[in-house]
Amino acid sequence: MQTKPFRIGTRGSPLALAQATEARDRLMAAHGLPEEMFEIVVLTTRGDKITDRPLTEIGGKGLFTFELENQLLAGHLDFAVHSAKDMSTRLPEGLILSACLPREDIRDVLIGRTAPHLDDLPKRATVGSASLRRQALIRRRRPDLNVVIxxxxxxxxxxxxxxxxxxxxxxxxxxxxxxxKVEVLTEIFEPDVFPPAPAQGAIAIESRTNDERVLALLAAINDDATYDCVSCERAFLSALDGSCRTPIAGYAICEGDQIHFNGLIITPDGQHEHTATIDGNRRDAAALGLLVGQDVRARAGSGFFEAWS
Structure with a gap:
């Protein structure tokens, strides 16, 4: 019987803490455990420390999870809570994406200071974003805008x-x-015209592969539909990620036992793109994502990626 508190690893940002707290509260409710049985452990990651350069220049995905994963592997944490889109598609040996909480809204929004909508911004207006995907989608729609990190x-x-x-x-x-903070937004972009990052809006929980006690604990709060969608999207990303700096978008939707996926790769200037869709059974979610990722990579050709690597 567990007597010590479960140690939950997280980054220290207000958003990360809100996500860790949601995971803790769901576990308390699912298992009838008091708050004292959970300890939220805050770690600072390299991605938090280096804020003056694009993520692609300092290591890309994994910058917000590396320290947490090391502490997991060392046994100092029982599990870690992440924004699913921050996780590398290839987890360290011995770790597993063990659960996903019910997904929030997957859409992107604009917070406009000088105009409420992207199309209303004056020519050569400056739009700030750290995301290669968002930068490319902005340029696709408004090539006249000045996009900055x-x-x-x-x-x-x-x-x-x-x-x-x-x-x-x-x-x-x-x-x-x-x-x-929803009141600050001025425009919401629908995913069919401004597709989100793979796994956007999902909270993922990572734990040790061989820790059956923790895996059983987390299984009670796993949302199957979110897990399947995230698995499909991450598999799509894995077929494209790592060897290029090409902006990638993708989202899956579960309906009954079926899953539908839409994917996009686009050049950073927003001028060239390839789209992909696939439908299938949810039990094959990851295989479908990988298949459609390999297909769009083959159709785009190596030159599409090498030009921006």
Whole structure:
């Protein structure tokens, strides 16, 4: 019987803490455990420390999870809570994506300072974003805009915007909802015209592969539909990720025992793209994502990726 508190690893940003708290509260409710049985352990990651350069220049995916994963492998944490889109597609040996919480809204939003909608911004207006995908999608729709790197926590980006460092910025609606800051948004982008990052809006829990006690604990709060969608999207990303800096978008939708996936790769200038869709049974979610990723990679050709690597 568990007598010591379960140790939950997380980053220290307000959003990360909100996500860790949600995971803890769901576990308390599912197992009838008191709050004292969970300890939230805050770690600072390399991605948190380096905020003056694009993520692609300092290591890309994994920058927000590396320290947490090391502590997991060392046995100092029982599990870690992440934004699913921050996780590398290839987890360290001995670790597993063990559960996903019910997914929040997958859409991106605009926070406009000088105009409420992207199409209303004046020519050559400045839009700040740290995401290669968002930058490319902005340029696809408004090639006249000046797109600049905008890194930092949600609060930091909103402060930069208020200070006039940009005319607008883009954020995930899921994060604003979890922080109770929905009132700042001025436009919501539908995924069919502004597709989200793979796994956007999902909270993932990572634990040790051989820790049956923790795996059983987490199974009670896993949302099967979210897990299947995230598995499909991460598999799509894995077929494309690592050897290029090409912006990638993708989202899956579960309906009954079926899953439908839409994917996109686009050049950073927003001028060239390839789309992909696939339907199938949810039990094959990861295999479907991998298949469609390999297909779109083959259709795009190596030159599509090498030009931007």
């Amino acid at each position: 905008f890194r930092g926590q949600v609060e930091t980006r909103l402060r930069k915007l208020a200070e006039g460092q940009a005319d607008a910025t883009l954020l995930a609606l899921a994060g604003l909802k979890r922080l109770g």
